[in-house]
Amino acid sequence: MRSPHNIVRGFGCTLPCAGLPLAAAMIALMAAAQVAQAAPVVQPYVNVSVTPASLDLGTVPQPGTYDSPAELKVHVTANCIHGGVMVSLAPLARAEGGSIAPARVFLKLPATGTYIPMSAAVAVTGPMGPGIFDVVLKFRVETTIADIAGEYTGTLTITCTAAP
Numbered sequence: 001m002r003s004p005h006n007i008v009r010g011f012g013c014t015l016p017c018a019g020l021p022l023a024a025a026m027i028a029l030m031a032a033a034q035v036a037q038a039a040p041v042v043q044p045y046v047n048v049s050v051t052p053a054s055l056d057l058g059t060v061p062q063p064g065t066y067d068s069p070a071e072l073k074v075h076v077t078a079n080c081i082h083g084g085v086m087v088s089l090a091p092l093a094r095a096e097g098g099s100i101a102p103a104r105v106f107l108k109l110p111a112t113g114t115y116i117p118m119s120a121a122v123a124v125t126g127p128m129g130p131g132i133f134d135v136v137l138k139f140r141v142e143t144t145i146a147d148i149a150g151e152y153t154g155t156l157t158i159t160c161t162a163a164p
Helices: 017-038
Strands: 007-010 013-016 046-051 064-078 084-089 092-094 105-108 115-117 131-143 156-161
């Protein structure tokens, strides 16, 4: 008869002490396999957010070219290289009819301070590496006598392009 200290009881079976190192080795291997499976895989990402979520370019008293008091802060976070930030604008439309073409809305380039018409997408940054970056966008609007008074709405699209 074996003494109780030479027998390991567990999982409904009885093993002699000599089997204990093998069981411990199997448990250690299983734990190592689970750790290897749990290792995180870092995926490349670029995140773009804006503040405020809605932008009011302001009110103009008469036809002319006006600098908008509104500013849009674009916040970019990335863990990879990307091609930079692009901004495009759909026509500003009035619900009762009429529109202001993107060519009459201008975006101030942060790097140079010059205003560029938004008739096509505008690059506001060049290629960028990993990190956190903020850029503030300012606008200028040109209205004419043909632009009927009222509220005009449109969609401003901000994208990050793929790495060059």
